[in-house]
Every structure is written in C-alpha cells, then in structure tokens.
Amino acid sequence: MVEIRKPIPVAEAVGLVMEHVKPIGTEIIDLEQSYGRVLAEPIIARHDVPPFDRSPYDGFAIRSLDSKGASGNNRIPFSVIGEIGAGYLGDKPIGEKEAYRIMTGAQIPGNADAVVMLEQSSETEGGFTLRKPFEDGENISYKGEDAKEGELLIEAGSLIHPGTIALLATFGYAQVKVAKRPVAGILSTGTELLEVGDELVPGKIRNSNGPMIKGQLNRMGISYRSYGMAVDDLDACTSIVKQAIAETDFLITTGGVSVGDYDYLPAIYERLGAKVLFNKVAMRPGSVTTVAVLGNKFLFGLSGNPSACFTGFELLVRPAILAIMGGTAPYMPRMRAKLGEDFTKPNPFTRFIRATWTFTESGIQAVPAGFNKSNAVSSIARGNCLIVLPSGTRGYATGDAVDILLLGSEQGVSEWTV
Amino acid sequence: MVEIRKPIPVAEAVGLVMEHVKPIGTEIIDLEQSYGRVLAEPIIARHDVPPFDRSPYDGFAIRSLDSKGASGNNRIPFSVIGEIGAGYLGDKPIGEKEAYRIMTGAQIPGNADAVVMLEQSSETEGGFTLRKPFEDGENISYKGEDAKEGELLIEAGSLIHPGTIALLATFGYAQVKVAKRPVAGILSTGTELLEVGDELVPGKIRNSNGPMIKGQLNRMGISYRSYGMAVDDLDACTSIVKQAIAETDFLITTGGVSVGDYDYLPAIYERLGAKVLFNKVAMRPGSVTTVAVLGNKFLFGLSGNPSACFTGFELLVRPAILAIMGGTAPYMPRMRAKLGEDFTKPNPFTRFIRATWTFTESGIQAVPAGFNKSNAVSSIARGNCLIVLPSGTRGYATGDAVDILLLGSEQGVSEWTV
DSSP states (O other), X not given: OOOOOOXXXXXXXXXXXXXXXXXXXXXXXXXXXXXXXXXXXXXXXSSOBSSXXXXXXXEEEEOGGGXXXXXXXXXXXXXEEEEEOTTOOXXXXXXXXXXXXXXXXXXXXXXXXXXXXXXXXXXXXXEEEESSOOOTXXXXXOTTSSBOTTOEEEXXXXXXXXXXXXXXXXXXXXXXXXXXXXXXXXXXXXXXXXXXXXXXXXXXXXOOHHHHXXXXXXXXXXXXXXXXXXXXXXXXXXXXXXXXXXXXXEEEEESOOSSSXXXXXXXHHHHHTOEEEESOBSEESOTTOEEEEETTEEEEEEOSSHHHHHXXXXXXXXXXHHHHTTOSOOBOOEEEEEESSOBOSOBSSEEEEEEEXXXXXXXXXXXXXXXXXXXOHHHHTSOSXXXXXXXXXXXXXXXXXXXXXXXXXXXXBSOOOX | OOOOOOOBOHHHHHHHHHHTOOOOOEEEEEGGGOTTOBBSSOEEOSSOBSSSOBXXXXXXEEOGGGGTTOXXXXXXXXXXXXXXXXXXXXXXXXOTTEEEEEOTTOBOOTTOOEEEEGGGEEEETTEEEESSOOOTTTTOBOTTSSBOTTOEEEOTTOBOOHHHHHHHHHTTOSEEEEEOOOOXXXXXXXXXXXXXXXXXXXXXXXXXXXXXXXXXXXHHTOOEEEEEEEOXXXXXXXXXXXXXXXXXXXXXXXXXXXXXXXXXXXXHHHHHTOEEEESOBSEESOTTOEEEEETTEEEEEEOSXXXXXXXXIIIIIHHHHHHHTTOSOOBOOEEEEEESSOBOXXXXXXXXXXXXXXXXXTEEEEEEOSOOSTTOHHHHTSOSEEEEEOOBSSOBOTTOEEEEEESSBSSOBSOOOO
C-alpha cells in the first residue's frame, strides 16, 4: 500500500517551521569579522554625530555678523588668523572681521557661526573679501545633526551589512554582539549517488545536491559538517543521522523522504522519536519535503531531486537558519513581474519556477530559466528568482502578472506573503 | 586659487574605468570552494542528462504494448519479476506482461518503455493489474532530455552560485577553472581619523570608511591588506601608497581627493606618474571621486565622506573588481519604483540616495533611508537600494517614478543603464 500523505499549504509549512525555531545564543566578535552576521544588540548612538560643530566645506570660518551689509559694491575684508585642517583645533576664538581658513570636517572655532566656501570669497593679501552677507549657521554641520546621543539607530535582529559596519565603527563598536552561527550537518542519501569526482557507471548519477547545499550555506556564511553519502540502508542511515544530529545544530538530508521502498527517512524519524511537522507540502517541485524536530534541532528532509532540493532549502531551511540567529527579515523579497513565457501545465500545487527577472521599459519581466521539469538540472544554474504560480486548473499566459521571489538577496523581508 | 575641475557624467566615469580593466588570470580550485567565484571556462555537458532513461516516479516498468486495451472492465494483470532501486540495474529484460517494481531515479530495464505510477495500479499477489493503457514513453525521463553531451550550458564569466555548483557537480567538475581574486589595498587618509577602538577627542572622528570598505569587499569575497590610516602628510602618504600598490592588485584610498589644502592624493598620483582618468564626477554624493591607473593597477580615490565613499565603491569599484575577474554582469540590477518621499532640493548632479525598496500592492515603493545629507552616517546603515535622481532643476514628488539600483544582489546585469 502506498502511504497517503496530506499536503499542507506552503505558507502553513513555513509557519510550522518558524514556530519551532529556538534561538541559538550570542557571542562577541570583532567588528571586522561581522559582515553578514545578525546583530544581537541594538545600535545606540554613543555620542552625537557629528560629535562637534564642523565645516562641511573647505573655506573660511567667520562670525556672520561681520558679513552684514556685504555686497558687490561693498566688499567686506577679513583677515585670516590661522588654518584648521581636519583633525586640528583653532588656537583661539576669532574676533571682529577675523577668520580661520578651515578644511572639510574640521571643528568650527570659537565665536565662528558660518563658513564661507572658498569659491564664495576673493583672496587678498593676508585674507579675503566677501560680497554677500552670511547667516548665522550657514554652511555649518551642527553637533548631533545626524544622530543624538542615546538614539536607537538600528534594531537587534538586523543583518550586518557594510553600512551597518560604518555605523558601528562611528560609535566605537570595535566589537559587536551578534548571534552565534549554527553549524549544519549535510547527508545525501541514495544508493544511486556517486562522488563528484567519480566516473559515471550505469544506473548511477553524481551527487549534486550535497555540493549545492554547501553552496547555499556558504552563501549565508554558515559552516557545515558533511556526513557524505549514505546508501539506502535503514540501520546504517539511522546511525549516521543520530551521530550527525548530535554533532551539529540542525541536519539537512537529501533524498529518502518519498514513499518509495527505500525512502527510509520517515522510518528514521520514527526510530529517533523526532516529531514530524509535515511530510507533504502543496508545492512543486518538492512536495515530499519533510521537516521534523528532535529536541531543539531541526531535521530538514529535502527531496533528492535537485530543483526540489534547491527550492526546499530557500523556502524552508534558509528562513529557519536566519530565525535561529534572531534575524527579523528571513524571507526572500517579493515583487510582481510579467510572465515571459506561457505556462500551460495544470497546477494542482503551487509551483515555484526558477527564472530570470530583468528590467524592461515595460516593467519587470520574469522568464523561466529553462526546461522546467522538476529534475531539469540545466535550469538550476540559471536565474535569479523563483516565479510563484498559485495552484489552479488554468494555465498562465505570457504577460500575466505573477509574483516572483528574489534569490541571493542580501537583505530579506519580515513577512511571508505568498 | 581653487582648482577648477570638469565633472563628467557618471556613465562616462563608469565607462572609463571599465575600459582600463585588465583581466587578472585564472586558477583551478575545488568545486566546494567555488561559491561566489567567476567561471573562467564554460560549463559543457560532459554527458547526456539524464545519463540513462530513468523513472521519474516510484512504480512499475512495463512494455506499453502489454497494457493495450486495459480498462475498468478489462483489467490486465502483470507479474513483478524484480525490483530496481535507484542506483541498481534490472537483471534481465522484461518479457510479456512482466514488470519490474522501480523506484524514482532508477534506470529503465531492457524492453520496458513505460512506467506505471504506484497509484495507477492495483496490487495483486505477485503483481498488479492495470485499468488503463499506457503509451510508449509514458512516465519515462529520457537520456539527454535535460542536456545533450557537448551542449554549452553556462558561459564563462558567470558568477558561480549554488545552482551552478549543482550543475558542475552533475558533470563531474570536482575542480573548476575560475578567475583569480584580486587583492585590494585599503588606506584611509585624514589627520582627523581615530581608530574604531579609540576614545573621541575634540576635532576628531573615528575611521568608519576603512571598516565599511572591508565589509564591501567581504561581501564580494575579496581579500585585502589594510594600510591603516595616514595623516595628511604628503611624503609619508606617497610612500605608503607606493608600497601598497606594489603589494596589492588595486588600491582604495578614502579622503584626500578634494581640493582642500591637505588633499594630497592628486599630488601623489602626479608624483607616481599615475594616469588620472577623472577627478570629478557629476554625482552626489561623491563628486570628488577620482580614479587613476598606474601600470595595470587601479587607484580608486574615494571621498572621505562615508555616504560618498560607500556609493563610489558600489558604482565604480565593485564593477571594476568583477570585470577584472572576467565577470560579465558587473552592474547593480535596476528597477523602477515610486518615490516614497518628496525630494525638493535642486539637483545639479545626478543624486544617489540610499533607500529601502518594498513591495506594496500598488507597486514597488522606495523610501529614502533617512536624513540624506551626504554625511548622514545614520542612514548608511539602512536601505537595500540606491534611488537615482537625474540632475535637473526641478525637485521630485512622492509617487514620482524613479530608477533604483539594488544593493547586495548576488547576480548583476551586463549593462550600465542609468
């Protein structure tokens, strides 16, 4: 008898996974190692930015009242009493009709309240003249103008990108508190699998899912232990899974989750006492994708089919990993696009089609990356998004508006919406 | 006298940089280390995919002619002569009304030309019955259906992403020829700069550009040597720049490119005999961005202003690095969005504004990330795109359609179009 499994909607599967996420804890690391990590503390302005009134231009710092009445016919002369390069301070406050030559980024000297840009002045012996009056505050960047001390600037749970690093550096965060990174286990199952370096032999194929998942983890900066490939043998598989889950923070398996005679993962979950969250998702490819939980660890049972494996990782594993690290935007960004090709197949389950989106003058267009059978390994290497075609009996025509999910996007979104 | 520089359009600056790119050469690396690298050889199908006729389902392999005439009233019985798991082969060809039980991915046995899915059959003692006829080829994935031996699948110059790795694995590329990665030099200039770990003192600020650029390079997987921070001293700076450019493949400096009294980079370029491609770009922030070439190496002179530095890197340095590696899609993807806020400032130069794009039911909306003065360090840590506002005297209003360039996108585009 074939086991009958009840498919659940993709959104429900995602929700079930996210409900079972357990945070992994935090650590303190050097700022320079922090790209791609998830902030475990908010960034608070530790002081005003700028930390002092400063000049945004190269020019002359003056008292604005001294420029009152200046015009083309009434040029007002100023004498320069010194120069302030960025990083230096003026020796003394300026007096009447006095000025400091001042460079971009330098602190405004005492008594000055305006900066004359070099091109707004005419040089003279020992000074310059002005032909227009300046207002109090003109061309000055005020202390605290960009951020006030104590202000919450970035929330915990944000991904650290280069701009975040700039902000952390500004406030002297030489070290930063981030989420630890979970360590993944990877196990490919299937007697048909050869190593990448092996010659092909009849009936066998090379293991492409293992290397691909390592690539998907590398893209996220997540390290892994590889448990190689297991033949379809229940006892051997069980013991490897047991070892792997003990040594890692979560386990990704490929293959063995369908209802075939050698699909042993369901039996392994049962033997280990893992709680199966679902074993059938209303999506194509990857309807057999299974997720189980053992203690506080996930067992992700991805399909052995490469496209399904890829999609299962991006839809279910990736957001879980980000959430384990406290990431608050774990989902792929969504856009609308015009479908670039007819898609006439009936669609009992929501379909995720690898595609390339491009910007055209008539809007975003998404073209399927190739031959879209779920085992088409040639299309897997193309494309930058997944087209989402909701289930339904009708087909889709070129030009129909469809949702797409962006692959390989540094920053995600906080809500699952398809 | 203030030096007068002639600004060139951004597109021209990008074009000048790209014209001066020299490819860096190739190396052979392990497939598992290849994520994010640029392919230096095309991926050719080394064999057909699938490499043999195979079953896409769990079921029974039969001769279709034996199923002729089957119906609900005329069930045709088959006897099962063995089982073929994925990775195994059938012992012998099947004969009349014989079948192999066959698993997903297994090779079709001799004489079989159709696969009956388990749910399309009714089990009997030693076999099963069919109540519908099957066609020649039904439920069979044919040899070469996904790719033919010798077919060019992916061009050299493509970025290696996880799907590319899957394809390489399929064809036994345990090693792959990729572009070498250039090593960057980073030097921050400015007497006003403190180390990130330093306490603030009057007139000084912490160096945020250096750590930010390291983050931007980390994001690209590019390694670097840091030459720390140089005070504004011409001789000292010249000798550090000289050393840095000798030890690295290109140098990024921050600060010192404007026309202030201590902006020494122009003089250093002259002393070294570097060819300055441009020293003024019609963009904000970052109009002082300067690029020079010495031998086959770039000297990128980015502004000391953090937003300008960030933007200069993404617009000019990043595509150059990708092109040095032979990458054929070095530019940020572009989209159209509705401006989420008024922008009333006059705009003599094309303006790049850090922003967050989000999908809304009425389309893509792009909201400036914060206070958009070019020195606003608080906005640098937010946003996932740059809004592009072409130069012009009119302002822009909420809802105006504007171009945006996506930041942190794994795959780029081949043309610069803004």
